[in-house]
Amino acid sequence: MTMADTTTSSLGISDEVAITIRGMNKWYGDFHVLRDIDLTVQRGERIVICGPSGSGKSTLIRCINALEEHQKGEIVVDGTVLSSDLKNIDKIRSEVGMCFQHFNLFPHLTILENCTLAPIWVRNMPKAEAEEIAMHYLTKVKIPDQANKYPGQLSGGQQQRVAIARSLCMKPRIMLFDEPTSALDPEMIKEVLDTMVELAEEGMTMLCVTHEMGFARQVANRVIFMDAGQIVEQNEPEEFFNNPKSERTQLFLSQILGH
Amino acid sequence: MSDTHANTIAFVRETQLPPSPPPAAETGAIKWVRENLFSSILNSILTLLSLLVIFMVLKGMVPWFWNSTWNANSLSECREAGTGACFAVIRERWPQFFFGFYPSTEYWRPLLTFVLLFPALAPILFNKVPQKALFFTLLYPFIGYWLIWGGSLGGPVATLLGVVVAYCVYRTLVAQAPVIALLASVAAVVIWMLFINGFAADALAGVFGAGLEEVDSRNIGGFLLTMILGIVSISLALPLGILLALGRQSDLLIIKAICVGFIEFIRGVPLITLLFVASVLLSYFLPPGTTFDLVLRVIILITMFAAAYLAEVVRGGLAALPRGQYEAADSLGLDYWQAIRLIIMPQALKISIPGIVNVFIGLYKDTTLVSIISMYDPLGVVQPILADSDWNGILWELYGFVALFFFISCYSMSQYSRYLENKLRTDHR
Ligand SMILES: Nc1ncnc2c1ncn2[C@@H]1O[C@H](COP(=O)(O)OP(=O)(O)O)[C@@H](O)[C@H]1O
Numbered sequence A: 001m002t003m004a005d006t007t008t009s010s011l012g013i014s015d016e017v018a019i020t021i022r023g024m025n026k027w028y029g030d031f032h033v034l035r036d037i038d039l040t041v042q043r044g045e046r047i048v049i050c051g052p053s054g055s056g057k058s059t060l061i062r063c064i065n066a067l068e069e070h071q072k073g074e075i076v077v078d079g080t081v082l083s084s085d086l087k088n089i090d091k092i093r094s095e096v097g098m099c100f101q102h103f104n105l106f107p108h109l110t111i112l113e114n115c116t117l118a119p120i121w122v123r124n125m126p127k128a129e130a131e132e133i134a135m136h137y138l139t140k141v142k143i144p145d146q147a148n149k150y151p152g153q154l155s156g157g158q159q160q161r162v163a164i165a166r167s168l169c170m171k172p173r174i175m176l177f178d179e180p181t182s183a184l185d186p187e188m189i190k191e192v193l194d195t196m197v198e199l200a201e202e203g204m205t206m207l208c209v210t211h212e213m214g215f216a217r218q219v220a221n222r223v224i225f226m227d228a229g230q231i232v233e234q235n236e237p238e239e240f241f242n243n244p245k246s247e248r249t250q251l252f253l254s255q256i257l258g259h
Numbered sequence B: 001m002s003d004t005h006a007n008t009i010a011f012v013r014e015t016q017l018p019p020s021p022p023p024a025a026e027t028g029a030i031k032w033v034r035e036n037l038f039s040s041i042l043n044s045i046l047t048l049l050s051l052l053v054i055f056m057v058l059k060g061m062v063p064w065f066w067n068s069t070w071n072a073n074s075l076s077e078c079r080e081a082g083t084g085a086c087f088a089v090i091r092e093r094w095p096q097f098f099f100g101f102y103p104s105t106e107y108w109r110p111l112l113t114f115v116l117l118f119p120a121l122a123p124i125l126f127n128k129v130p131q132k133a134l135f136f137t138l139l140y141p142f143i144g145y146w147l148i149w150g151g152s153l154g155g156p157v158a159t160l161l162g163v164v165v166a167y168c169v170y171r172t173l174v175a176q177a178p179v180i181a182l183l184a185s186v187a188a189v190v191i192w193m194l195f196i197n198g199f200a201a202d203a204l205a206g207v208f209g210a211g212l213e214e215v216d217s218r219n220i221g222g223f224l225l226t227m228i229l230g231i232v233s234i235s236l237a238l239p240l241g242i243l244l245a246l247g248r249q250s251d252l253l254i255i256k257a258i259c260v261g262f263i264e265f266i267r268g269v270p271l272i273t274l275l276f277v278a279s280v281l282l283s284y285f286l287p288p289g290t291t292f293d294l295v296l297r298v299i300i301l302i303t304m305f306a307a308a309y310l311a312e313v314v315r316g317g318l319a320a321l322p323r324g325q326y327e328a329a330d331s332l333g334l335d336y337w338q339a340i341r342l343i344i345m346p347q348a349l350k351i352s353i354p355g356i357v358n359v360f361i362g363l364y365k366d367t368t369l370v371s372i373i374s375m376y377d378p379l380g381v382v383q384p385i386l387a388d389s390d391w392n393g394i395l396w397e398l399y400g401f402v403a404l405f406f407f408i409s410c411y412s413m414s415q416y417s418r419y420l421e422n423k424l425r426t427d428h429r
């Protein structure tokens, strides 16, 4: 992974809007987690979200596929307004892929079954076709030979790549990543990031919570810094890292890049 | 140094020795005995004591079995013939132990039902069996009911029709609203059973003819009764228990309250109380003239009882699943029932297998409580024999025989659960 390669940054973004968030607020009980979030994501954009622990990054991207409910404001994903209507939610979820910190593979199913489950049951795809697609994406993340093993038999890095393949099998138009590498041993981080870079190069719309700043520099169009439930600063990666405006961003960057 | 070496040492071996076996004390039986039975003084004492106990027990039991009598008409004849057990009583009374007072010319019917049980259970118990065989499993309850209770084939066919109608109602509505479809199909079953089933059965009886000789529930007893109560209650209690566990977790407050209330009430009341309710009180509550078979009532109550316990066992399994599994299922766009059926339940049930089988075994043995409401389960069969002047004073043989039957059934269940746990082990810890 070459840090200086920023050529991908501005490619492949269209004028089409993928996600619009307007004046979104969320509370856990009395605790105000997200305050007045405004964010527009163009199709093909790669956004990296960073910020201190507890700042609401996970909550923000989990609101986008309605894993968390927001209480105020509006979220529009792919032209569909997120409301409590179950039909809308299922529709959005099948268009938006998500990868979790702890992979969340289904341990009782084989790798292949993990990948074919949603296409078969949500998209009503015939089993043979679903398996073909699954093998295609498993090849893409470079673990086709593990297809008949169970998740427990794979390393963390392999499991996370399976999780990515599992999401891709639904042919999502948007991918969300919540700290996909932070539960991994250092030697496995690269294999997962490489997979994500490849995905970015194919023009996938991506929102990625991560502290891998090399990855942010290489593929992001925009880096968003969050603190205390607010978007404090957002900018192109070069500007963001070299020239942070707010004091909190500077402090955060000095901590994270300092060692 | 090496120069002098050859001179100072008288003999140097030039070939390598073949590997020799370990000393006898380190291998095989002797090693095992030493390590496991005589590893310390305390362990040696315990071993010797246990051997003594085993010897005493065998000393008592072996002659008892060895000198047992199978041919006698009363206990006194037994005592004359031999000093050991008097199994003649079982020889004389075995039909009651197996069938209760089921008409002796019709024994082939429960036997056939029992034999058919295996192909019916196979596709559920072993997934190597082709799943098309499930069709027979679905028909089995109707076949079994007809074989055991007899009467015209019209009755079971009418009920089957009702189920088919309910299924059609469900299929037509499920696409629009799954919950309403479910409620509508339940309503269809109830309406069918209350208003249509009787006419349909009569009409169909005309078509199918008189059928088998009718057998009254009162005459069904022995191991046959135990198996009917056990198997039917187990197969009804598991789905009901799962639904109760899910309901208890539900966000819908009314459903949650109903489930919690049901579980806590049933768990708080002794099973015997419920059985008395089944045998006596229900006839007060039900509209006069309703014929509601006693066996059916008992099955319903045992099922509810077991379901309440199962619900708590399954809830434990659900609680053990990480939240991430729900979130992964949600994020892939699976709806609630798909997530439950494909992701959550397979894992939660797998965790709960030991607890579930525990409840099953408990339920199976609890079916003997029906002897209290004067149904002739195996223990109920024992009572009149004890009172019979011919066999007065015999005890061990009777209860031992009943115990053996229960042990075989329950041990099979526990073995199956171990097989299942091993088969489902995919976590490779
Ligand atoms: N289910 C919840 N209930 C109550 N508080 C929560 C819940 N989930 C997260 N929080 C709180 O919300 C804040 C933001 O959490 P999160 O979005 O996970 O932060 P981040 O991902 O940036 O570390 C944290 O202070 C956390 O303690």
Ligand SMILES: [Mg+2]
Binding pocket: A057, A058, A059, A179
């Ligand atoms: Mg987080």
